Amino acid sequence: xxxxxxxxxxxxxxxxxxxxxxxxxxxxxxxxxxxxxxxxxxxxxxxxxxxxxxxxxxxxxxxxxxxxxxxxxxxxxxxxxxxxxxxxxxxxxxxxxxxxxxxxxxxxxxxxxxxxxxxxxxxxxxxxxxxxxxxxxxxxxxxxxxxxxxxxxxxxxxxxxxxxxxxxxxxxxxxxxxxxxxxxxxxxxxxxxxxxxxxxxxxxxxxxxxxxxxxxxxxxxxxxxxxxxxxxxxxxxxxxxxxxxxxxxxxxxxxxxxxxxxxxxxxxxxxxxxxxxxxxxxxxxxxxxxxxxxxxxxxxxxxxxxxxxxxxxxxxxxxxxxxxxxxxxxxxxxxxxxxxxxxxxxxxxxxxxxxxxxxxxxxxxxxxxxxxxxxxxxxxxxxxxxxxxxxxxxxxxxxxxxxxxxxxxxxxxxxxxxxxxxxxxxxxxxxxxxxxxxxxxxxxxxxxxxxxxxxxxxxxxxxxxxxxxxxxxxxxxxxxxxxxxxxxxxxxxxxxxxxxxxxxxxxxxxxxxxxxxxxxxxxxxx
Numbered sequence: 001x002x003x004x005x006x007x008x009x010x011x012x013x014x015x016x017x018x019x020x021x022x023x024x025x026x027x028x029x030x031x032x033x034x035x036x037x038x039x040x041x042x043x044x045x046x047x048x049x050x051x052x053x054x055x056x057x058x059x060x061x062x063x064x065x066x067x068x069x070x071x072x073x074x075x076x077x078x079x080x081x082x083x084x085x086x087x088x089x090x091x092x093x094x095x096x097x098x099x100x101x102x103x104x105x106x107x108x109x110x111x112x113x114x115x116x117x118x119x120x121x122x123x124x125x126x127x128x129x130x131x132x133x134x135x136x137x138x139x140x141x142x143x144x145x146x147x148x149x150x151x152x153x154x155x156x157x158x159x160x161x162x163x164x165x166x167x168x169x170x171x172x173x174x175x176x177x178x179x180x181x182x183x184x185x186x187x188x189x190x191x192x193x194x195x196x197x198x199x200x201x202x203x204x205x206x207x208x209x210x211x212x213x214x215x216x217x218x219x220x221x222x223x224x225x226x227x228x229x230x231x232x233x234x235x236x237x238x239x240x241x242x243x244x245x246x247x248x249x250x251x252x253x254x255x256x257x258x259x260x261x262x263x264x265x266x267x268x269x270x271x272x273x274x275x276x277x278x279x280x281x282x283x284x285x286x287x288x289x290x291x292x293x294x295x296x297x298x299x300x301x302x303x304x305x306x307x308x309x310x311x312x313x314x315x316x317x318x319x320x321x322x323x324x325x326x327x328x329x330x331x332x333x334x335x336x337x338x339x340x341x342x343x344x345x346x347x348x349x350x351x352x353x354x355x356x357x358x359x360x361x362x363x364x365x366x367x368x369x370x371x372x373x374x375x376x377x378x379x380x381x382x383x384x385x386x387x388x389x390x391x392x393x394x395x396x397x398x399x400x401x402x403x404x405x406x407x408x409x410x411x412x413x414x415x416x417x418x419x420x421x422x423x424x425x426x427x428x429x430x431x432x433x434x435x436x437x438x439x440x441x442x443x444x445x446x447x448x449x450x451x452x453x454x455x456x457x458x459x460x461x462x463x464x465x466x467x468x469x470x471x472x473x474x475x476x477x478x479x480x481x482x483x484x485x486x487x488x489x490x491x492x493x494x495x496x497x498x499x500x501x502x503x504x505x506x507x508x509x510x511x512x513x514x515x516x517x518x519x520x521x522x523x524x525x526x
Contacts, residue, residue: 002061004032005101006311007068008042008320010053012076022076024053028101031313036357037341043101050112051093051105054147058129060136062094062166069094069108071138071164074125074147086149090117109169118171122148124158128193128207137205138162140190161225174230191217192250196261199290200394202228206289208263210246218244222292224391233391235383239294242285245270249310249319255288255367259381262367263287264297264317266347267305269325281306281325284317284347288371290395292383295370298352303345312349314362319345 006029013021027042035041047053054073061068070093091110095103107113127141139162144155160173191210197203205225209217220241224233248268254261265285282305284298308322321343346355350363375381386392 001031001311001313002068003097003099005030005097006318006320007059007101007103009057009059009070009103010047010055011321012055022053026053026095026103026105028103029318030101031358032360034358034360037344038356040342040344040358045103045105047103047105050088051091051107052088054088054123054125056125056141058127058138060129060131060164062131063133064166066097067094068097068103069136071129071136072124072127072141072147074123074144086145087123087147088149090121090123090148090150092117115169121171122151124162126190127158128191128209130193130195130205132195132197132203134166136164136166137193137195138164139193139205139207190246191248194252194261194263196252196289198254198261200226200228200397202226204394206252206263208250208265208287210248210268219287219294222287224394226390226394231390233388233394235292235387235391236385237287237292237294238383240285240296241294242283243270245281247306247325248281249305249308249322251310251312251317253312253365255371256365257367257372260291260367260371260375261289262371263289264310264312266310266317266319267303267308267322267325269306269328286368286371288367288374290381290383291375291378293371293374295368295374297368297370298347303339303354305345312365313358315349315365316358316362317347317349318358319347 008027008029010025011023013023024047026045026047028045029040029042055076057073058071059068060071075087089111091113092108093105093110094108095105109115110117122143124138124141124143125147127138129136129138131137140158142155142157143151143153145152146155160175163172163174164170165172192208194206194208195203196206204227207223207225208219209223218241220237222235222237224235225231226233242265245268248265250263250265252261252263263286265287266283267281270281282303283296286295286297287293288295304324304326305319305322306325306328309320311318311320319340341356346358347353348355348362349365349368382392382395
């Protein structure tokens with residue numbers, strides 16, 4: 001979260017089967033006020049014409065300079081965007097935060113900035129990303145002629161871990177030391193990554209990988225990265241381990257006891273043994289650290305969803321966008337009506353119930369009872385056995401928070417006065433919803449959000465709101481299904497052997513590029 005705002009950038013809106021429009025605006029949700037799905041007002045800011053909102057990009061929060069940067073992404077499949085012959089020039093855009101939730105975008109790196117985009121790097125999409133107070137991280141994803149005009153490749157996996165230093169504006173690529181290929185093969189993870197400061201000397205990264213349709217990764221082996229020593233580890237998890245899946249949402253939060261860190265996982269695209277979509281993508285799981293124990297936290301939900309984003313504010317989990325995974329095909333004319341007005345669902349982590357409203361003064365987050373009971377009964381906060389001495393040392397040592405050093409600010413936003421965009425409600429009538437292309441943020445963590453909305457009959461204006469019941473139950477009169485835009489129409493990376501491109505591994509640092517998230521929350525988004 002950033003200053004009580006969730007930011008939603010860009011996205012695709014499907015107004016009929018197979019037909020999309022691209023949203024080139026940045027929207028913000030005010031978390032300092034109570035709202036319901038029917039009364040929620042989004043603050044909308046148009047993006048500059050030369051700063052097209054791309055799909056599957058990542059947002060990073062630079063705390064020192066109170067700014068958000070947007071990195072990566074690719075061309076949309078939106079109908080009007082197909083006329084764009086190539087992806088925009090490689091660049092990074094950002095905006096300074098304010099109390100109104102508006103976004104005045106300016107180019108941080110690129111052809112119209114004083115800082116050029118680094119030579120030898122391409123814009124990347126669909127990777128796992130997060131950030132802490134000093135740096136941003138980006139793992140996996142791919143580049144192609146859909147993401148960057150500087151390459152003609154067709155979905156080439158990106159290798160290594162990209163790290164962007166907020167103070168120096170330098171970009172580096174750290175070798176994975178041969179760890180990732182044996183674990184993920186040529187199809188690099190596109191899931192969720194979390195920066196956690198309380199473990200290790202300089203904090204750690206935890207990766208929950210997402211598959212790409214035909215290749216889903218098991219959740220019983222958790223990937224951990226030691227920031228200080230640049231070392232990769234894995235740790236076996238136990239408990240109620242979720243089925244392998246892709247396009248799930250996940251969000252992390254520090255436990256109220258200051259000793260644990262919980263990662264909530266909801267939904268996703270799950271295959272059964274026959275290869276078709278499984279029906280149990282409505283469950284909520286919790287992975288608790290440092291025990292590496294999975295818990296099935298909630299099995300009582302009728303809201304199957306995939307390709308959405310999750311965020312936690314106080315004791316509420318806010319879910320944005322998505323699509324019913326049983327109706328994944330964008331040409332599916334039998335897809336059910338969207339049950340969530342404005343494509344937003346709120347789950348109360350105290351009562352374990354869905355609701356159609358948000359409370360700004362809700363109770364602070366508390367570690368779920370199912371988790372606290374486990375720790376009380378186990379007698380130890382750690383797994384029964386560690387996979388290696390290295391990962392054991394990370395979790396049994398006290399994290400030491402690092403401090404930022406003073407550094408020059410990024411290029412300043414244009415000084416020309418602009419009229420701040422006014423709060424705009426998504427109207428009366430049938431809900432339209434907003435598709436998200438970058439990442440969303442909540443008070444202390446940056447998160448990505450991308451979602452697309454499917455209209456069953458005719459195209460609806462974004463300024464319409466449903467006049468039907470504001471509850472989260474399906475409404476017969478509401479024939480709009482909102483789904484998250486996943487940059488590409490659901491499809492997998494090419495399986496042919498292709499060279500994986502990476503930034504040269506030298507001691508030099510490369511200016512530019514960004515990744516997602518912040519410490520206590522996670523993505524998205526990115």
